[in-house]
Structures are given as structure tokens and as C-alpha cells.
Amino acid sequence: MSKIILPGMEPESLSRRRFVTGVAAGTALMGLGFSVNAKPTSEAMRKILAGPAILRGSKFDLTYSPTKVNLTGKDRIATAINGSVPAPVLRWKEGDTVILNVTNNMAEDTSIHWHGIILPPDQDGVPGISFAGIKPGETFQYSFPVNQSGTYWYHSHSGFQEQTGAYGAIVIDPKEPPPYRYDRDYVVLLSDWSDEDPTDIYHKLKKLSDYYNFRERTISDVTKEVSEDGWKKFWQKRSMWNKMRMSDRDISDVTGYTYTFLTNGHAPADGWTGLFNKGEKVLLRFINAAAMTFFDVRIPGLKMTVVAADGQYVQPVSVDEFRIGVAETYDVIVEPSAERAYTIFSQAIDRTGYARGTLTPHPEMTAEVPEMDAGPLLTHGDMGMDMSAMNHAGHDMGGMANSKNKTMNPSMDSSMDHSKMGHDMAGMSKMDHSKMKDMNKPEIGSGMAGYGSSRDVVHVDTEYGPHVDMRSEAPQYRLDDPGVGLRNNGRKVLTYADLRNFNKTPDPREPGREIDLHLTGNMSRYMWSINGIKYADAEPIQLKYGERLRINLINDTMMNHPMHLHGMWSDLETGDADYIPRKHTAIVPPGAKISYLVTADAKGSWAYHCHLIYHMLGMFRKVVVS
Amino acid sequence: MKNKLTSAFVFTGCVLSTSLYAGMEDDPVITKVMIDQFETRVTDGDDPLVLEGQAWIGKDLNKFVIKADAEQVNGSTEELELQALYSRAIAPFWDFQVGVRQDQKPKPGRNWLAIGFQGLAPYWFEIDTALFIGESDQIGLRFTAEYEWMLTQRWVLSPDIEFNIYSKNDQATGTGSGLSDTQLGLRLRYEIKREFAPYIGVNWNKKYGNTATFAKNEGEKVDDTQFVAGIRVWF
Numbered sequence: 001m002s003k004i005i006l007p008g009m010e011p012e013s014l015s016r017r018r019f020v021t022g023v024a025a026g027t028a029l030m031g032l033g034f035s036v037n038a039k040p041t042s043e044a045m046r047k048i049l050a051g052p053a054i055l056r057g058s059k060f061d062l063t064y065s066p067t068k069v070n071l072t073g074k075d076r077i078a079t080a081i082n083g084s085v086p087a088p089v090l091r092w093k094e095g096d097t098v099i100l101n102v103t104n105n106m107a108e109d110t111s112i113h114w115h116g117i118i119l120p121p122d123q124d125g126v127p128g129i130s131f132a133g134i135k136p137g138e139t140f141q142y143s144f145p146v147n148q149s150g151t152y153w154y155h156s157h158s159g160f161q162e163q164t165g166a167y168g169a170i171v172i173d174p175k176e177p178p179p180y181r182y183d184r185d186y187v188v189l190l191s192d193w194s195d196e197d198p199t200d201i202y203h204k205l206k207k208l209s210d211y212y213n214f215r216e217r218t219i220s221d222v223t224k225e226v227s228e229d230g231w232k233k234f235w236q237k238r239s240m241w242n243k244m245r246m247s248d249r250d251i252s253d254v255t256g257y258t259y260t261f262l263t264n265g266h267a268p269a270d271g272w273t274g275l276f277n278k279g280e281k282v283l284l285r286f287i288n289a290a291a292m293t294f295f296d297v298r299i300p301g302l303k304m305t306v307v308a309a310d311g312q313y314v315q316p317v318s319v320d321e322f323r324i325g326v327a328e329t330y331d332v333i334v335e336p337s338a339e340r341a342y343t344i345f346s347q348a349i350d351r352t353g354y355a356r357g358t359l360t361p362h363p364e365m366t367a368e369v370p371e372m373d374a375g376p377l378l379t380h381g382d383m384g385m386d387m388s389a390m391n392h393a394g395h396d397m398g399g400m401a402n403s404k405n406k407t408m409n410p411s412m413d414s415s416m417d418h419s420k421m422g423h424d425m426a427g428m429s430k431m432d433h434s435k436m437k438d439m440n441k442p443e444i445g446s447g448m449a450g451y452g453s454s455r456d457v458v459h460v461d462t463e464y465g466p467h468v469d470m471r472s473e474a475p476q477y478r479l480d481d482p483g484v485g486l487r488n489n490g491r492k493v494l495t496y497a498d499l500r501n502f503n504k505t506p507d508p509r510e511p512g513r514e515i516d517l518h519l520t521g522n523m524s525r526y527m528w529s530i531n532g533i534k535y536a537d538a539e540p541i542q543l544k545y546g547e548r549l550r551i552n553l554i555n556d557t558m559m560n561h562p563m564h565l566h567g568m569w570s571d572l573e574t575g576d577a578d579y580i581p582r583k584h585t586a587i588v589p590p591g592a593k594i595s596y597l598v599t600a601d602a603k604g605s606w607a608y609h610c611h612l613i614y615h616m617l618g619m620f621r622k623v624v625v626s
Numbered sequence: 627m628k629n630k631l632t633s634a635f636v637f638t639g640c641v642l643s644t645s646l647y648a649g650m651e652d653d654p655v656i657t658k659v660m661i662d663q664f665e666t667r668v669t670d671g672d673d674p675l676v677l678e679g680q681a682w683i684g685k686d687l688n689k690f691v692i693k694a695d696a697e698q699v700n701g702s703t704e705e706l707e708l709q710a711l712y713s714r715a716i717a718p719f720w721d722f723q724v725g726v727r728q729d730q731k732p733k734p735g736r737n738w739l740a741i742g743f744q745g746l747a748p749y750w751f752e753i754d755t756a757l758f759i760g761e762s763d764q765i766g767l768r769f770t771a772e773y774e775w776m777l778t779q780r781w782v783l784s785p786d787i788e789f790n791i792y793s794k795n796d797q798a799t800g801t802g803s804g805l806s807d808t809q810l811g812l813r814l815r816y817e818i819k820r821e822f823a824p825y826i827g828v829n830w831n832k833k834y835g836n837t838a839t840f841a842k843n844e845g846e847k848v849d850d851t852q853f854v855a856g857i858r859v860w861f
Binding site: 202203204206207208211214215216217218219220242243244245465466467468469522524525526527528534535536617618 | 651652653654656658686687715716717718719720746748749750775776777778779820860
């Protein structure tokens with residue numbers, strides 16, 4: 001061991017995955033810059049070496065090619081970039097201009113979208129909006145300045161290629177040192193792999209939408225509930241679901257029945273391994289690159305300090321667990337102080353499987369993998385029902401909006417500009433001051449910048465018809481709700497209410513106008529839309545260059561939707577005007593609403609969509625800034 | 627008729643697929659073949675082979691549907707009823723269907739105009755109901771309902787009911803006016819895959835009124851309980 005440079009000793013020393021039969025091996029290893037004599041000698045070393053290559057610099061050659069992989073015991077053809085799934089980690093520097101030559105060696109069109117990167121519209125990589133796509137045999141050159149830092153990712157925006165492996169991490173080193181210290185960092189990229197053709201998955205969902213759900217209610221649930229509650233109460237409890245013809249167990253459209261969940265490309269049997277030395281601060285850069293799967297991530301035995309969300313610094317929050325929606329990223333710092341291994345345990349939101357990683361001081365040392373939590377059940381609140389009208393016992397009320405301002409960082413209260421607050425509040429005619437629990441803060445839903453909309457939710461005409469199966473009666477801001485499956489689990493779970501920008505709100509203007517977007521669909525017909533209108537039939541959303549506006553996203557479905565606005569930041573209103581966190585992707589929980597402010601500072605055409613791959617075809621809009 | 631059906635099928639397919647383009651499409655043309663029952667029924671005499679199913683091609687809201695109901699005894703088709711329908715979604719869980727029904731066997735055959743609804747009612751009842759307008763002012767009404775009870779994630783107990791009502795006697799086909807016949811079934815299937823499930827069950831047929839009289843005259847049973855075994859398959 002002493003003869004070689006231990007890969008884990010350098011933050012970025014990862015190599016390509018062992019099962020990938022690509023052409024990039026030489027370049028990948030050279031890119032790493034470690035000795036060619038450093039050959040893995042044991043199974044344990046092989047495990048540690050396994051992981052995507054890291055490419056650094058400002059000029060990159062990326063090549064798409066169909067590549068054989070084996071993640072389940074069966075050979076399958078993946079959409080690999082440089083022969084690797086996940087694609088290589090790209091390590092950029094803030095301030096550089098990067099040049100990326102993307103070659104398509106496949107039989108179908110392709111593209112790369114640089115997720116979360118603020119760049120010119122023709123570099124954004126969305127076929128039909130940014131450019132025409134990359135034809136078979138062609139090379140497209142991307143070139144843009146990098147004016148941000150942090151953890152991001154890239155993926156194909158063509159067809160279902162993202163489901164079949166076309167995704168990788170981007171790490172941008174900042175010009176200025178970050179506001180936290182760490183000794184090493186690792187990318188922890190989570191994804192979902194299926195041996196099935198994604199087109200088959202999509203068609204199966206259209207033919208039988210609960211095809212992949214093997215957690216449906218059975219007779220044993222009925223007998224259990226009847227014996228506990230009696231027939232009458234059982235019947236009452238079930239009546240809403242029975243009338244709506246919906247299932248409280250409908251958590252994920254596509255499940256562990258077909259998916260294998262991966263950490264840095266590794267199936268859970270062996271998992272990915274990262275090394276640390278006792279007492280080090282380790283920065284873990286979590287990226288959810290899955291096509292359809294939300295993950296609930298925890299590392300038993302370690303507190304995680306969240307320091308960045310979607311690449312942007314946030315005020316540090318210490319948590320036991322966080323939910324990462326598709327396309328989100330979180331940077332967390334852990335400080336393993338014991339000479340022991342830890343499991344990075346990333347459960348799928350529906351608990352039909354998990355992705356596994358190991359942090360360990362020794363390659364041979366592994367940690368116990370915890371049991372998965374019980375499969376979650378949706379509540380009436382998740383269906384957008386008015387909770388005040390509900391009086392059923394056993395309903396999970398943990399985390400309704402407005403129930404607490406106690407998550408507010410006390411140190412920020414003292415730094416509040418009270419004179420400014422007073423001025424803003426004077427202008428708020430709709431404010432009900434008697435409702436305020438903390439005179440320092442307006443309530444969520446007050447209409448002021450940082451606090452969400454005060455408008456009533458109105459369902460538009462286009463939301464009615466065979467294509468929409470539900471409309472939330474009383475969607476609420478549930479920012480401090482950990483979400484279905486995470487409520488009252490005894491662990492401190494990150495919520496959006498915990499997110500505060502580390503820096504001052506970059507654009508403190510009040511929104512000049514508001515746009516309501518209802519996320520709509522018909523689950524059983526497997527149709528998805530916004531305001532009841534699918535992308536193919538929709539007019540673009542027009543934004544005026546320079547304006548500051550609020551977008552209200554109202555979820556009229558029973559699924560979580562991770563909404564991703566390209567080209568501009570989504571300044572998520574979590575309850576503090578001065579420190580509004582910036583995101584590129586924001587989860588809209590079922591039956592809930594969220595609001596964010598957008599500064600339309602990027603002229604051109606942009607994509608705006610749900611990042612679940614089988615939803616995005618319909619739940620998609622073009623946004624035009626002019 | 628078969629040729630007509632085939633050409634209608636192909637034509638509809640072409641019309642629906644004109645908007646198909648390469649790459650991503652939220653609403654592709656999809657086909658589904660659903661064979662609900664393909665079973666043998668145990669009787670005193672020769673055991674019939676029964677097929678009941680439907681196939682569709684189309685998009686989310688508009689489909690072309692073929693429904694088939696056939697019975698074969700000793701290799702010869704004793705009963706064959708086909709419907710060719712245009713199906714349009716009119717509510718989140720309901721499709722309106724209009725088209726033609728042809729009873730090819732037993733002879734003489736009968737042609738009908740079919741208007742109906744298919745969908746999922748509250749409390750999870752799968753409903754398929756139609757009004758049939760036939761020759762010589764004959765009007766028929768059919769109602770079928772099915773429920774699926776999950777015993778486990780793969781064992782499914784499925785009761786179903788069907789009844790037929792006709793406005794007039796049609797002695798040639800053994801059809802009497804009023805409530806003509808009912809069918810009650812109970813099938814227990816095991817889903818090896820979602821798409822493939824063998825089952826066993828019981829089927830109870832009863833004929834009423836003039837239909838019963840016509841049947842008696844032909845020496846047929848008016849009340850028959852049969853054990854069934856078959857497969858449910860779709861793709």
C-alpha cells in the first residue's frame with residue numbers, strides 16, 4: 001500500500017468504473033495524474049478506485065457512445081459519455097471560459113445540458129429551444145464563461161438518454177475560498193438504473209400506471225385497519241381515496257421493481273467507497289442524477305452540516321437526514337471522528353430500494369447497512385385537502401406551514417434591518433398583524449419578497465377535463481414539512497424552511513407581478529401538464545427582460561415534482577427577505593405550493609419543466625425573456 | 627367483416643400517427659392488447675374455450691378499440707361477437723365509445739350500432755356499459771362491472787357481473803325481450819408478471835324470460851355453473 005498513492009488521500013482521485021468497456025481509460029487515468037504503476041492490487045482497492053474519472057482544465061472532449069454495462073447481472077447498452085456511467089466528473093474553475101467538444105457516436109441525436117449553470121441561451125443544450133441538437137457523427141462545441149462555483153451536473157436533454165446513463169457531475173472551484181473548511185471532497189452522485197428500455201417503461205405506465213407499484217393495499221391492510229378502527233371509521237377513512245380512485249401508496253411511478261439505485265454508478269451490493277482519515281472534515285457533494293427517484297439520505301452515526309444547495313452557499317444547517325429531489329444537489333460536511341466505517345444510506349422515497357456508499361478509514365472496513373424505513377402513506381394533506389376540515393385521528397400533521405418560526409436562525413433576527421421591514425410592511429395591506437407570531441418576521445404567505453404569495457389559489461378552466469384528475473382544494477406552503485415518509489421519524493430532517501442564503505439576497509426587489517403555474521396530470525392515463533395544458537399545446541411564458549417576478553407553483557397531483565427553470569435562478573421563498581436561497585430545481589410536494597422569485601436577467605429562450613423524465617414531456621414550458 | 631375491421635384499424639393507425647416524429651413525444655401512439663379471459667369452462671359435455679378481450683391503438687384521449695367475445699367448442703366457433711369502436715376520453719376516468727357491433731356466430735348474424743361508456747367508477751369498479759341499436763328496431767343494453775381485490779401484491783380475487791336486456795324478441799338468435807341473461811364470475815389469479823396471470827374460478831350463467839324459453843326449446847341449459855381455468859394476459 002505504501003508504494004502507491006492512496007486514491008482516497010487526494011480529494012479527486014477516482015477512476016473509471018471497472019465494468020465499463022469504454023475507450024477513455026487512458027485519458028481518464030492521465031487526467032488524474034497519478035502514477036501508472038498505481039495499479040489496484042486487491043478487491044478492496046478496486047472498490048475504492050471505482051468511480052467516474054475526473055477531468056480538469058478548461059478544454060474537454062466528451063464523446064457519446066453506446067457502451068456495454070452490467071449493473072444487475074445482465075449486459076445492457078448504456079448511453080455513456082467517454083465510456084463511463086456516470087460520465088466523468090468535470091472540474092472547472094470559476095472565472096475560466098470552458099470549451100467542451102461533444103461528439104455523438106450514436107445512431108440518434110443527442111445533447112448536453114449543463115444543469116444549474118448560468119450561461120448564454122445557445123449553450124444551454126436543450127434541443128428545439130437552445131439549439132438543434134447534435135446529430136449522429138457530429139461534434140458540437142460548447143463554449144461559455146464560468147461565473148459561479150459549487151456542485152452541479154450535466155446530462156443529456158434528448159429522448160430518455162438520461163435514464164440510460166448520460167449524466168455526470170460538475171464541480172466548480174471558487175475564486176474565493178469557501179466560507180467553510182474541509183480536508184477532502186467527494187462527489188456522491190445518486191441515480192436509478194433499469195435494464196428495461198425507457199420507452200417500454202413509459203409505454204407500460206401509459207397502459208397501466210401502477211405497473212411498478214408492488215406496495216398496494218391488500219386484504220391484510222383492510223383486516224388490520226378494521227380491527228383497529230371498526231368498520232365505520234375504516235369506511236370513512238377510505239372514502240376519499242375510493243371516491244378519487246387514487247392510492248395513498250402511490251409514491252413513485254417507477255420503483256425498485258425495475259430500478260437498481262446507484263451511488264457513483266455502483267449497485268448497492270458493493271456500493272461506492274470513499275476514504276477518510278479520522279478527524280478530517282469531508283465535503284460530500286450529493287447530486288441526484290436519477291431519472292425518476294427521490295432519495296432520503298442519511299449517514300448513521302454522523303451529523304451532516306448542509307453548506308450548499310444547488311451549488312449555492314447556504315447558512316450551515318446540521319441535520320441527520322435530507323431529501324434530495326431529482327436534479328437537486330446538496331453539499332454537506334461530515335466529521336467522522338471515530339476509526340470506523342459509515343454507510344451513506346440513500347433510500348428511495350418509496351422505500352423499494354436504496355443506494356449505498358461507504359465512508360471508511362480503511363478499504364477493508366465496511367459499515368452496517370440499516371433497514372429501510374416503512375413504506376410511506378400519503379395523507380389527506382398531501383392531496384391538498386383542507387386540513388382544518390379534517391378531524392381524523394392518526395393524521396400526520398407534523399410540519400404544517402406557519403406552525404413555527406422557530407427554525408429561523410436567531411442570529412439573523414438580530415441582524416435584521418428593522419427599519420426596512422417596517423417600511424415594507426406598511427405597504428402590505430393584506431397583512432394580518434394579529435396572526436404574526438414573531439413581530440420581526442412577516443408570515444409565510446404574506447406576499448412580501450421572501451415570504452411567498454398572498455394570492456388565493458384559483459383553478460383555471462384549462463385544468464378541467466379528462467386530462468386532469470385532481471385539483472388541490474387548499475394547497476398550502478409546507479416549507480417546514482419534511483415530506484411524506486420523513487415526518488416524525490425521530491431524526492432532524494432538512495426542510496426548505498431551513499434554507500437561508502449565505503449571502504445577502506442578490507436582488508432585493510419586491511416582485512412586480514406573479515405567475516401561477518398549476519402542476520397537473522391524470523395519473524391513471526399517465527398524462528402530465530401545467531395548468532392542464534401540455535407542452536405541445538402551450539404558448540411560451542413571456543418574461544420581460546430585467547423584471548423581478550414571483551412564480552407560484554401549485555401541485556394539483558399526488559406526486560412530488562422537481563421543477564427546474566433553466567437560465568435563471570429560482571430564489572426560493574423560505575421566510576427571510578434578506579437571505580433568500582437560490583436554487584435551480586425546487587420540489588413542489590403533493591397537494592402543496594411553493595413560490596420563488598426570478599430575476600429575468602437572461603434574454604433568450606429557456607426550458608422550464610418537471611425533471612422527472614416521464615413527466616417532463618408534458619409538464620414543460622418554454623420561457624422567453626425579451 | 628374481418629377485412630373491414632382490419633382496414634379500419636390500419637386507417638385509424640395512420641391518421642393517429644401523422645403527428646409522430648422522432649425523439650420525445652409526450653403522447654405517442656400506443657397499442658394495448660388485453661385478453662381478460664382466455665379460459666376453458668368445465669361442462670357436462672364438450673368443454674368450451676372462451677376468449678374475452680379488447681385491443682386498442684391510439685393516444686391518451688382518442689383511441690380505436692376492438693372488443694371480442696368468442697366461444698369455441700371442439701375447434702368450431704360457436705359464438706363470435708366483435709365490436710369496433712372509436713373511444714374518446716370525456717372525464718378523468720371515463721371514455722365515451724361509439725361504433726359497430728357484429729354478432730357473427732351463431733347464425734344468423736346481427737349488426738348493431740354501439741354507444742357506450744367504459745371507465746372506472748368511484749370505489750374502483752371497472753365499468754363497461756353500452757346501448758346497442760340493431761336491425762328491426764331491436765335495442766339492447768349491456769352492463770358489465772368488475773372489481774379487483776388484492777389479496778397480496780400478486781394474488782388478485784376478481785368478481786364480475788354482466789347482464790343483457792333487449793327490447794324485443796328475436797327468436798332466430800334465441801334472444802328474448804326484457805332481462806335476457808346474467809353472468810356472475812369470480813376468478814382468482816396469480817400475477818407472475820403484471821402482464822401474465824393464470825387463474826381459476828367459477829362462472830354462473832342464467833337465462834331469463836323468453837330467452838330462457840327459447841333456450842329450453844333448443845335443449846340448452848338456462849342455469850349453469852361452471853368451473854373455469856385460464857390465463858389473463860396483456861401486452
